Amino acid sequence: MSNLNSLLAELVTANRILAREGVVDTFGHVSLRHPERPDRYFMSRSRAPEQVTLEDLMEFELDGTPIDLRGRTPYGERFIHGALFETRPDVHSVIHNHSQTVIPFSVTKTPLRPLSHIAAVMGSEAPVWDIRDKFGDTDLLVTSMEQGRDLARAVGKGAAALMRGHGCVVVGSSIRVSVFTAIYLQVNAGLQMDALRLGEPRYLSPGEIERGGQRQLTPLALDRAWENWCLRAGVSKG
Amino acid sequence: MSNLNSLLAELVTANRILAREGVVDTFGHVSLRHPERPDRYFMSRSRAPEQVTLEDLMEFELDGTPIDLRGRTPYGERFIHGALFETRPDVHSVIHNHSQTVIPFSVTKTPLRPLSHIAAVMGSEAPVWDIRDKFGDTDLLVTSMEQGRDLARAVGKGAAALMRGHGCVVVGSSIRVSVFTAIYLQVNAGLQMDALRLGEPRYLSPGEIERGGQRQLTPLALDRAWENWCLRAGVSKG
Amino acid sequence: MSNLNSLLAELVTANRILAREGVVDTFGHVSLRHPERPDRYFMSRSRAPEQVTLEDLMEFELDGTPIDLRGRTPYGERFIHGALFETRPDVHSVIHNHSQTVIPFSVTKTPLRPLSHIAAVMGSEAPVWDIRDKFGDTDLLVTSMEQGRDLARAVGKGAAALMRGHGCVVVGSSIRVSVFTAIYLQVNAGLQMDALRLGEPRYLSPGEIERGGQRQLTPLALDRAWENWCLRAGVSKG
Amino acid sequence: MSNLNSLLAELVTANRILAREGVVDTFGHVSLRHPERPDRYFMSRSRAPEQVTLEDLMEFELDGTPIDLRGRTPYGERFIHGALFETRPDVHSVIHNHSQTVIPFSVTKTPLRPLSHIAAVMGSEAPVWDIRDKFGDTDLLVTSMEQGRDLARAVGKGAAALMRGHGCVVVGSSIRVSVFTAIYLQVNAGLQMDALRLGEPRYLSPGEIERGGQRQLTPLALDRAWENWCLRAGVSKG
Numbered sequence: 001m002s003n004l005n006s007l008l009a010e011l012v013t014a015n016r017i018l019a020r021e022g023v024v025d026t027f028g029h030v031s032l033r034h035p036e037r038p039d040r041y042f043m044s045r046s047r048a049p050e051q052v053t054l055e056d057l058m059e060f061e062l063d064g065t066p067i068d069l070r071g072r073t074p075y076g077e078r079f080i081h082g083a084l085f086e087t088r089p090d091v092h093s094v095i096h097n098h099s100q101t102v103i104p105f106s107v108t109k110t111p112l113r114p115l116s117h118i119a120a121v122m123g124s125e126a127p128v129w130d131i132r133d134k135f136g137d138t139d140l141l142v143t144s145m146e147q148g149r150d151l152a153r154a155v156g157k158g159a160a161a162l163m164r165g166h167g168c169v170v171v172g173s174s175i176r177v178s179v180f181t182a183i184y185l186q187v188n189a190g191l192q193m194d195a196l197r198l199g200e201p202r203y204l205s206p207g208e209i210e211r212g213g214q215r216q217l218t219p220l221a222l223d224r225a226w227e228n229w230c231l232r233a234g235v236s237k238g
Numbered sequence: 239m240s241n242l243n244s245l246l247a248e249l250v251t252a253n254r255i256l257a258r259e260g261v262v263d264t265f266g267h268v269s270l271r272h273p274e275r276p277d278r279y280f281m282s283r284s285r286a287p288e289q290v291t292l293e294d295l296m297e298f299e300l301d302g303t304p305i306d307l308r309g310r311t312p313y314g315e316r317f318i319h320g321a322l323f324e325t326r327p328d329v330h331s332v333i334h335n336h337s338q339t340v341i342p343f344s345v346t347k348t349p350l351r352p353l354s355h356i357a358a359v360m361g362s363e364a365p366v367w368d369i370r371d372k373f374g375d376t377d378l379l380v381t382s383m384e385q386g387r388d389l390a391r392a393v394g395k396g397a398a399a400l401m402r403g404h405g406c407v408v409v410g411s412s413i414r415v416s417v418f419t420a421i422y423l424q425v426n427a428g429l430q431m432d433a434l435r436l437g438e439p440r441y442l443s444p445g446e447i448e449r450g451g452q453r454q455l456t457p458l459a460l461d462r463a464w465e466n467w468c469l470r471a472g473v474s475k476g
Numbered sequence: 477m478s479n480l481n482s483l484l485a486e487l488v489t490a491n492r493i494l495a496r497e498g499v500v501d502t503f504g505h506v507s508l509r510h511p512e513r514p515d516r517y518f519m520s521r522s523r524a525p526e527q528v529t530l531e532d533l534m535e536f537e538l539d540g541t542p543i544d545l546r547g548r549t550p551y552g553e554r555f556i557h558g559a560l561f562e563t564r565p566d567v568h569s570v571i572h573n574h575s576q577t578v579i580p581f582s583v584t585k586t587p588l589r590p591l592s593h594i595a596a597v598m599g600s601e602a603p604v605w606d607i608r609d610k611f612g613d614t615d616l617l618v619t620s621m622e623q624g625r626d627l628a629r630a631v632g633k634g635a636a637a638l639m640r641g642h643g644c645v646v647v648g649s650s651i652r653v654s655v656f657t658a659i660y661l662q663v664n665a666g667l668q669m670d671a672l673r674l675g676e677p678r679y680l681s682p683g684e685i686e687r688g689g690q691r692q693l694t695p696l697a698l699d700r701a702w703e704n705w706c707l708r709a710g711v712s713k714g
Numbered sequence: 715m716s717n718l719n720s721l722l723a724e725l726v727t728a729n730r731i732l733a734r735e736g737v738v739d740t741f742g743h744v745s746l747r748h749p750e751r752p753d754r755y756f757m758s759r760s761r762a763p764e765q766v767t768l769e770d771l772m773e774f775e776l777d778g779t780p781i782d783l784r785g786r787t788p789y790g791e792r793f794i795h796g797a798l799f800e801t802r803p804d805v806h807s808v809i810h811n812h813s814q815t816v817i818p819f820s821v822t823k824t825p826l827r828p829l830s831h832i833a834a835v836m837g838s839e840a841p842v843w844d845i846r847d848k849f850g851d852t853d854l855l856v857t858s859m860e861q862g863r864d865l866a867r868a869v870g871k872g873a874a875a876l877m878r879g880h881g882c883v884v885v886g887s888s889i890r891v892s893v894f895t896a897i898y899l900q901v902n903a904g905l906q907m908d909a910l911r912l913g914e915p916r917y918l919s920p921g922e923i924e925r926g927g928q929r930q931l932t933p934l935a936l937d938r939a940w941e942n943w944c945l946r947a948g949v950s951k952g
Contacts, residue, residue, distance in 0.1 A: 137445030613921030
């Protein structure tokens with residue numbers, strides 16, 4: 001397989017993994033920057049991630065214009081992805097999800113912070129972006145580049161941002177990095193919620209976050225996780 | 239398939255989906271107003287939703303009289319459905335369930351309110367109906383049109399009402415709408431319960447509820463969800 | 477099948493159902509009073525309920541003496557069952573389990589009380605029996621008729637008692653009744669735990685408990701549940 | 715099968731069981747001391763436990779030196795195992811895991827203590843080891859014998875220690891004992907977290923812990939659990 005074909009297969013697999021691990025349900029999506037044309041990205045047509053196949057993948061310009069529509073309906077919120085690829089040249093994959101473990105942190109003042117060493121990959125804190133601050137009453141969906149860019153500003157140089165009453169966005173230098181980060185952001189949210197019942201948790205220190213983030217995102221850890229998640233999702237290692 | 243046959247197949251599928259997504263267990267039911275005779279509705283005989291097949295479907299007059307009994311036992315609480323079809327001409331499908339995530343909100347003073355944009359479909363708040371207020375000590379089951387009509391008054395023009403110590407009722411303009419609303423009412427209940435642990439949640443504003451409700455109930459969102467739930471429940475898209 | 481054979485098949489099924497519904501794990505057991513000889517009962521040899529087959533069933537006298545050992549090892553806690561059959565002529569099936577949802581109520585002062593109409597079958601409250609009160613430091617297991625009889629006194633005329641730091645015992649007039657009660661005791665424990673997070677729950681009134689208990693234990697409700705649980709556990713309706 | 719081969723098959727099975735019961739995810743590992751050469755141990759190469767097969771097993775000296783590398787990558791944290799085998803001649807199996815139920819107790823001041831009779835196997839309390847105390851800012855991984863020995867000191871003569879923001883380590887006189895202890899340590903953590911919501915729990919007394927620990931670790935209980943977990947994990951009893 002060419003590098004591109006292999007990455008597209010990996011994108012399909014990422015959809016299945018995120019569904020299997022409970023990060024996405026009917027909604028949510030994952031994208032891949034075109035490996036040869038950084039001004040384009042790939043993402044499924046409007047379909048639940050658990051059902052996505054190679055044939056569902058579409059190609060887009062960063063502003064969300066489909067290259068090859070062929071009668072398919074794209075995700076209405078694809079601007080999240082384009083805006084992040086535009087703002088962050090280091091980002092090659094973006095995930096948007098409605099994780100039920102993460103959302104509670106988007107509507108309260110308790111910041112989501114890493115307390116598990118693996119969650120060091122999320123950085124020191126996940127900022128909360130509220131679409132209402134700039135756009136007032138909406139249906140909370142990100143349906144324009146203007147909204148996407150505002151969200152991208154909230155992400156800044158970080159790995160993730162929560163979206164108030166909606167979900168979160170996670171970015172990574174590759175599909176495996178964004179999937180890993182999205183899953184352990186969710187794991188950490190569950191751990192933090194339980195720890196808060198028991199008392200004030202001890203979070204990772206800045207030094208631990210830096211060292212832990214580096215360690216977790218080595219191919220050794222990423223590939224071990226990827227192999228495991230593929231098998232659990234019932235797909236080949238792609 | 240005729241329109242009627244296609245809707246009846248969808249009704250069977252709705253039973254399976256609600257079971258798969260944990261909205262109903264052994265108890266709970268979903269009905270469909272007859273598409274050509276608004277004074278009648280269809281619902282399974284007394285059977286767990288996970289087991290319902292086409293052969294189990296029965297036809298009823300709005301007062302609960304079975305059209306074609308054939309020795310089958312109808313649900314004892316079918317009056318919930320008839321009373322809502324009677325009161326609400328816009329309603330074409332009714333769901334009654336004992337969702338374990340929703341019930342806690344039926345016995346305390348904390349109102350169930352939407353904080354997730356998708357849960358905008360439930361409206362601004364789910365009122366709690368207590369059978370005891372009018373009927374005193376009962377087994378809490380709705381076993382007469384009088385009780386059903388009292389419950390229908392609590393639902394009013396809304397999409398749902400909780401039933402104290404029992405469960406809830408959800409209505410929709412179609413099967414897909416009622417199923418979607420019942421599932422995301424449950425999702426929101428779980429999110430709200432977790433958010434309340436973290437602090438006072440920020441709920442959707444009235445404008446967000448209105449815009450979000452419209453957006454979520456477009457065919458695009460409904461059909462994407464339906465396809466996904468069918469596949470998860472192991473049934474064809476029906 | 478004779479009545480006895482049919483009941484023994486049902487006893488095997490009960491084991492599988494209780495495992496599938498998460499009421500028992502490796503430990504826990506369910507018994508049946510001999511339908512023709514009230515001074516005897518049947519129960520599996522020492523084996524996880526999920527694995528029990530017809531060949532594992534053993535017959536016992538009420539004091540726990542095996543009728544037909546054939547080299548098999550009986551459960552060490554069978555005295556729970558014998559003592560309840562001895563004390564309660566109306567009881568024909570006993571379940572002992574370590575439900576993880578129920579145990580928290582056995583170690584705190586918050587009484588487990590019915591708030592869901594279906595849980596009316598548990599009665600007004602599940603008393604907590606503490607083996608330590610009479611027997612001091614033990615391994616908490618009920619390994620003699622003396623201990624079993626003390627536990628039976630705590631159950632009294634009720635349907636269940638919690639066992640401090642250990643689990644609970646549930647009794648019924650038939651296998652289907654004891655299984656139904658054990659499952660909805662667990663469901664209610666989960667509901668009550670969640671409701672307590674939201675505020676002081678409104679529990680069922682004495683009149684509701686009486687009416688609800690009668691209604692839920694009719695063949696209509698019991699058989700609907702049994703059929704559903706059989707199918708979920710992957711066994712025929714037996 | 716020779717005793718060694720039979721134990722190695724059991725080690726593979728232990729990996730699968732721990733994954734099935736949710737004690738390990740992609741990370742975590744279980745080891746076996748060589749039954750004939752107490753200065754060596756066996757453990758999988760770097761791979762998710764759910765995927766481990768006989769071919770993945772490697773042999774190590776206590777200091778972590780692989781006997782027979784054959785191009786495979788060992789776990790970076792194998793020093794946890796070597797240090798415990800070195801310090802504790804009575805230990806023949808070590809488990810390191812990131813159980814999401816246990817971790818919250820590692821970052822707060824609420825000690826994890828047994829309240830369920832089966833959890834008596836964990837001893838009176840699981841001490842928390844914080845790598846930061848002696849090693850300052852790290853990625854929290856145990857990557858040297860020095861760190862492993864420091865952790866072993868925290869375990870002392872006990873059955874388990876929590877690792878702050880990371881997970882825990884569990885030791886046993888055999889694979890079945892360490893697996894049993896790791897699973898019921900997790901069960902107890904969940905029970906304690908729920909009980910704490912209801913009030914101050916009554917924990918096991920010292921006498922109950924001593925008696926319960928002895929009782930649970932008899933072959934009768936261990937083998938009943940092992941058979942059940944094997945079947946649930948889809949592996950033969952090995």
